[in-house]
Amino acid sequence: MFQPLLTKNFHYGRPASLKEYEAAGGYEGLRAALKMTPDDVIKAVIDSGLRGRGGAGFPTGRKWSLTDRKSPGQRYFIVNADEMEPGTFKDRFLMERDPHQVIEGLLISGYATDAGKGYIFIRYEYTEAARALETAVQEAKGAGFIGKNILGSGFSMEISVHRSAGRYECGEETALMNALEGKRANPRSKPPYPASKGFRMRPTTINNAETVADVPHIIKMGGSAWKTLAAYEGGAGTKLYGISGRVKNPGLFELPTGTPLKEIIETHGGGMQDGYSFKACLPGGASTPIITPNNLNVPMDFDTVSKIGSRMGTGCVTVFDDTCCIVRAMINNLLFFTRESCGWCTPCRDGLPFVYDILQRIEAGVAEMDELNVLDENCETIYSNSFCAFAPGAVDPVRSMLRLFKDEVEEHIKLKRCPCLN
């Protein structure tokens, strides 16, 4: 029987208190970690196979081992809780329901990377989550989990919650560091990498909220044991999967990593609402390429979803039903990316509105067939020439539409109207 880890305190329907968190084994991971060497903590995370839950899937243990732990002076660990990927609502739940789990994860992560100061960077709209975290930080301070010489280990760490003020680009790790420094959240060029010169030009490690929340469980269970919780051989641990759209039971589910997409939609999501059928889905946010019904058996994990030409992203699935026009869906996506472009580089700032415009022309029935080539070429140019990863994420789903829904797109042009509107 599958035992939930990340979600086991969610049943309160409110932030679990320190007492409740500890009663369920909370802060045991921190106690155990502080008795280990930082290298052993990193090794456990490497053994666990944990990969970044923000969407990129970079191996967490490897990221930590890259952090410059030798140079004298302050180091930082930042939790990226700026959850703004459309369709994604997993970190909100984590922070609103079990804020101590994120804090414990941050403390262990800080210990492993020798960071004396931790930040939780949260979007301003997540008021409840920010309050929950701020309360939990106070509770943890009172209990001696945060501050000087934590539990007599000699390790000291302070934690601050930073409430941001909007803009998707803040979730890009180097832009986030600029934001935290009180600058415009434009991305920085790499190198230097945050591992050597990040926040305040000091060694900085940054991970998504779900990633750090996994860490206490990895330490408690042991990396190799946590790894075996996955649904298939190549996977690791458990994962928060979300599902939204016209399914019977939209929501968030903690499942073995690599649970087939079909099972997430049909078993946990309850299948399609009556009167609607499944057309396609975005597997993990607005920047992940479309998946069609023929690929629904794919295990939801980074490499497996990449193999079928998409990306797992955040693992929060948005389902398109048979009433959704795929061109209009992409127009909606591009509306988001065009508005949220930080403006730093030209391909993104000026290219995305151009893509948006062509999509609008297709939908309105005024586009010519050869504009599809122009659209594809522009997506390619934006993909290859933008400064950070967000513009590729903006055009990737559009390119998948051109691949997978060529007929539907061309029908718009042939009929000179949207075939989905009667």
Added chain:
Amino acid sequence: MAMLSEDRIKELREYVSSLEHPEEALVDLMHEAQETYGYLSDEAAEAVAEIAGVPVIKVEELATFYNLIFRRPVGRKVIFVCDSISCWVMGMENLFEHLKARLGIDIGQTTTDGAFTLLPICCLGACHVAPAMLVGDKLYGNLTPERIDEILEKER
């Protein structure tokens, strides 16, 4: 219009001067000034710059970047309607039209009684209860035209 009190300004100055990097407090200061003044007026931006000890242009540079810092007056509550993909699937476009009609305003405008400003916002992370919107800092999901009417009544 409410102003930051002399005492509060003194407190904030002391806090900022205790920081190694005063600029890092700018977002917090802008939030507080906005809550006090209603929006980040020129006067509020100047107050923030003065407290942080930075040129006003530095505050302006940040304020114009962040979509949740308002450089123009807004209503007592801002209604942020999620217009991202999951809410779009669940019929957000019709609800937006309904809101516009009910409030008698277009996107970016404020109702004549000064109660509400209507703005779109990117995904609110409430996709499981889509369509969703924020009124002030309160999140509402599973929206229908009827429910929107009730919410407007309650929040006005």
